[in-house]
Amino acid sequence: MDFISILSIFVLACFVGYYVVWSVTPALHTPLMAVTNAISSVIIVGALVASAEAGSAAAKYLGLLAVVFASVNIFGGFAVTERMLAMYKKKERK
Amino acid sequence: MMLSTIISMAAAGADGVAASPIVALAYLVAGVLFILALRGLSSPASSRRGNRMGMAGMAIAVATTLYTHDVVSLPEIVGAIAIGGVIGFVIARRIAMTDMPQLVAAFHSLVGLAAVLVGAAAYLNPGAFGILDALTGEIHNASRIEMGLGVAIGAITFSGSVIAFLKLNGNMSGKPIMLPARHVINLGTLAAILGLIAYFVTDQSPWVFWTVTALSFIIGFLLIIPIGGADMPVVVSMLNSYSGWAAAAMGFTLGNTAMIVTGALVGSSGAILSYIMCKAMNRSFISVIAGGFGAESGPSGGGAAAVDRPYKRGSAEDAAFLMKQADSVIIVPGYGMAVSQAQHALREMGDLLKKEGVSVKYAIHPVAGRMPGHMNVLLAEANVPYDEVFELEDINSEFGQADVAFVIGANDVTNPAAKTDKTSPIYGMPILDVANAKSVLFVKRSMGGAGYAGVDNEVFYMDNTMMLLADAKKMVEEIVKGLAH
Numbered sequence: 001m002d003f004i005s006i007l008s009i010f011v012l013a014c015f016v017g018y019y020v021v022w023s024v025t026p027a028l029h030t031p032l033m034a035v036t037n038a039i040s041s042v043i044i045v046g047a048l049v050a051s052a053e054a055g056s057a058a059a060k061y062l063g064l065l066a067v068v069f070a071s072v073n074i075f076g077g078f079a080v081t082e083r084m085l086a087m088y089k090k091k092e093r094k
Numbered sequence: 095m096m097l098s099t100i101i102s103m104a105a106a107g108a109d110g111v112a113a114s115p116i117v118a119l120a121y122l123v124a125g126v127l128f129i130l131a132l133r134g135l136s137s138p139a140s141s142r143r144g145n146r147m148g149m150a151g152m153a154i155a156v157a158t159t160l161y162t163h164d165v166v167s168l169p170e171i172v173g174a175i176a177i178g179g180v181i182g183f184v185i186a187r188r189i190a191m192t193d194m195p196q197l198v199a200a201f202h203s204l205v206g207l208a209a210v211l212v213g214a215a216a217y218l219n220p221g222a223f224g225i226l227d228a229l230t231g232e233i234h235n236a237s238r239i240e241m242g243l244g245v246a247i248g249a250i251t252f253s254g255s256v257i258a259f260l261k262l263n264g265n266m267s268g269k270p271i272m273l274p275a276r277h278v279i280n281l282g283t284l285a286a287i288l289g290l291i292a293y294f295v296t297d298q299s300p301w302v303f304w305t306v307t308a309l310s311f312i313i314g315f316l317l318i319i320p321i322g323g324a325d326m327p328v329v330v331s332m333l334n335s336y337s338g339w340a341a342a343a344m345g346f347t348l349g350n351t352a353m354i355v356t357g358a359l360v361g362s363s364g365a366i367l368s369y370i371m372c373k374a375m376n377r378s379f380i381s382v383i384a385g386g387f388g389a390e391s392g393p394s395g396g397g398a399a400a401v402d403r404p405y406k407r408g409s410a411e412d413a414a415f416l417m418k419q420a421d422s423v424i425i426v427p428g429y430g431m432a433v434s435q436a437q438h439a440l441r442e443m444g445d446l447l448k449k450e451g452v453s454v455k456y457a458i459h460p461v462a463g464r465m466p467g468h469m470n471v472l473l474a475e476a477n478v479p480y481d482e483v484f485e486l487e488d489i490n491s492e493f494g495q496a497d498v499a500f501v502i503g504a505n506d507v508t509n510p511a512a513k514t515d516k517t518s519p520i521y522g523m524p525i526l527d528v529a530n531a532k533s534v535l536f537v538k539r540s541m542g543g544a545g546y547a548g549v550d551n552e553v554f555y556m557d558n559t560m561m562l563l564a565d566a567k568k569m570v571e572e573i574v575k576g577l578a579h
Contacts, residue, residue, distance in 0.1 A: 003236055006346055006354060013355040016129055017362030024135045026460065026485050027474075029367060029467030030194055031145075032135050033334055037201045039128045039148055040360040042353050043208050043341045045159045046223075049348065050215035051171055052163040053222030059215040060167065064174045066211035069204040071178025072185070074152055077201055079186035081145050084194075084471055088138035091479035 031084045038077025044070035118351060120158040125355030127151030132359060138480055155352045191475040192432045195330060195464040196262040202333045203255035206314075209248025209340035210307060213241050216347055217303050223348060235295050237347050242291035242303070244343030246310040251336040253314030258329050261318075262464055268323025270385050276320060277384070283313045320385030324429070324506075326464045327371045328382045335364025367466050374460035374486075376512075376522035405541070408560035410569060413500075413535050414576030416560070420497035422453040424489065426526055427469050428462045430503020430539070436567040437476040440502065443570055444478065446577040455492070456483040457526050459507035490527055499531035501553075503566050505538070509551045518549055534559040537569050 024032050047070055050063025127147045134144015156175075165171065189197050216223045217233075225237035233241075260266035273279065287309050294302045321329055342357020372379050408416075417423055425444065431437060444454045456478065462469045473483055493499060501508055508528045511518040528534050534553060540563055541554070553559055562569050 006349055009351055010342060010346070010354045010358055013125070013358035014362050016355075017132075017359040018366065020129060020132045020359070021363045021366045024132065025137060026370075026458075027467060027470040027480055027483060028135045028138065028141060030198075030465060030471045031141065032132070032363060032467070033198050033330070033367070033465065034194075034201075035131055035135070035145060035148055036334060036338065036360040036363045037198060037205065039131060039152065039356050040205050040337045040341045041208065042124070042128070042152065042155050042356045043205065043212060043344055045155055045350055045353055046212035046216070046344050046348055047208060048156065048159045048171060049163060049222055050212060050219065051167060051174070052160070052165040053219065054164075054166050055222050056215075056219035059219035059222065062211045062215040062218070064167075064170055066208040066215070067171060067174040068178040069208045069211070071175045072182040073178075073201050073204045073208075074182065075179040076182030076186045076197075078145060078149050078152070079183050080189065080194075080197065081148075082142065083186060084191075084474070085138070085141045085145060087191075087471070087474040087477075088141070088480050089474070089477065090138075091481050 027088070028085075031081050034077055034081040034084065038074055038081065041070040041073040041077065044074065114162075117158060117162050120154055121350055121352040122355075124151040124155040124158070124352040127154070128352070128356050128359060132363065151352070191471055192435060193263075194471060195326065195468060196259055198465060199255045199259040199262055199330055199333070202330070202337050203252050203259065205337040206248045206251030206253075206255060206333075206340060209337075209344055210245050210252060212344055213245035213248060213347075214303075214307070216241055216344075225347060233298055238294045238298060239291060240343050240346040242294050242306055244340055244347060245303075245307050246287050246291065247336050247340040247343060249307055249310030250314035250317070251333055251340055253311045254318045254329075254336070255314075255333050257315055257318040258326060258333060261323055262326055262330075268326075270322040271319045272385070273316070273320070276316065280313065280316055283309055283316065287313065317383070321382065322385070323464070324461075325382050325385075327461055327466055327468075328368050328375075328379070330465050331364050331367035331371055332383075333364070335361050335368065338362075338364055371461055371466060374524060376520070376524070403555050405555050406557075406560050408535070408562055410562070410564075410572030411576045412560060413562055413569075414573045416533060416535065417447055417452065417498050417500070417573075418450055418577060420452055422455070422492075422496045423447060423498045423500055424493060424496045424528075424531065425454065425456045426499060426501045426504050426508060426528060427456065427458070427473070428502065428504025428507060429464060429468075430505075430537075430566050432463055432468065432472055433503065434566040434568075436502060436570050437472045437478075439567055439570040439574060441473070441476040441478050442574050443577065444482075446574060450577070454482065455489060457486065457489045457493075458483060459486055459504065459524075459526055462504055462507055486524060486526060493527045493530040496531040498533055498535060499528035500535045500537070501528055502537040502570070505551055506549065508553055509549060511549055511552060520549060529553050529556060532558065535562055536560070537562045537564070537566050539563070539565060 047066035128151045131144045131148030134140045220233045338360025345353025512520045512523040512525045
């Protein structure tokens, strides 16, 4: 992909992010941080590329280490968000 | 089923780095699922579905990457994911809700470190990332800048988050640590990093790359140590934002839509949260980042002379009696509630009051606690229904009609000096108007020790205020006993 298309995607995504995040209710700001944490670990894609390709042993092991860290975050982040969200309950109507 | 078709088509249609439109499409789908994950958080009812979409997006991104590369080390990769996954899962299950700010800081540091490692791997094996110029055999100029920025932001995120973690976890004093000439050192280091990244375009030798990395680790550390404990909501949000920008920079290097979209989402999310936190303290982002707030004790105007002013002290029985007679009680929790883990006892107190026919509501200031939404999570943990919990602007007008404002572990966010005293360091900060309630019950450990800002609070000395001096949890448990019979 050429630089301008990538930049366009980035700029538009910033706007989407702006509007989506303002619509998040303040009560869920902590889960918001936990889930953004989990999804920013999509950087695991880069780590997988580094560990999957031949060419440099050093790059491979750096990549594998990054895969471990990113996985802690992905599993930990989504699991802790799930745990928090499960606690938010409405008043029981009797 | 459709998903597996897309992925297998992607696998068939591509070799090496994402080239086929189907592969690009799969990453786009992942990006859209991440947007929907955040969108789900607009209400607690849709939030869990959103979280599942986030998981699906991540699964698609990982599967697509593995399918489209000539994976030479699949067992090792699966092992790495398994190790990380188990660690993450166990931590997520065991962590106490009061420790959530530390956990989030620790997770941020991992994103930062992963970004640095990926950047270093891309530098060592640029061919694998498809960023080599076919003619010269060197790394593309644009990629060098993206890589440099990604590694720098990642390193700052890592070392900054480690310091934030140590402060939040109590391994390091929450007090600001002030180095002499720190502004000069910090600005100089930042300028050096940017200069070196620019120089990296003309010279891709290793020393440039590794110096940028090392300086960025140092600046992350220097930036966070002068910032005090109660400013951590801003710091944690800011580091959240940085982790997003680091992912976005790496996405540019790889030309990967999922990474760019996610980076932009997370980056704006953290930036907006920092903005909300700063606004709730009426402080500029620059002043928070410059640090040092709360370092000097007893500011000139705040009423440092008020050492021996008379106040009314009450017991748990008095408090129980007063609240039983009330029609409406508004509870204002703060960081002190989190420290003493009083949320469960507090909910029990609320339940008993409701049984007596008292209306019970909770009022949350945006900067109460150590991270955005900290109080809401703790109350949710204690089974307080979220429709009894209100934000500042929604409940502030109701204090005038309330019989009792029950303040527990909060101080600065209730201080009228923010409205009346122009010399006060918290002047202009929006506060919860607890003083307007018919009576105020103020749970506080002792009369010494003002809040974080070091300002005395007029509310302590009002005629209709009763101070309940004790550990928050013990006091609430006593009140519960008082209400029970």
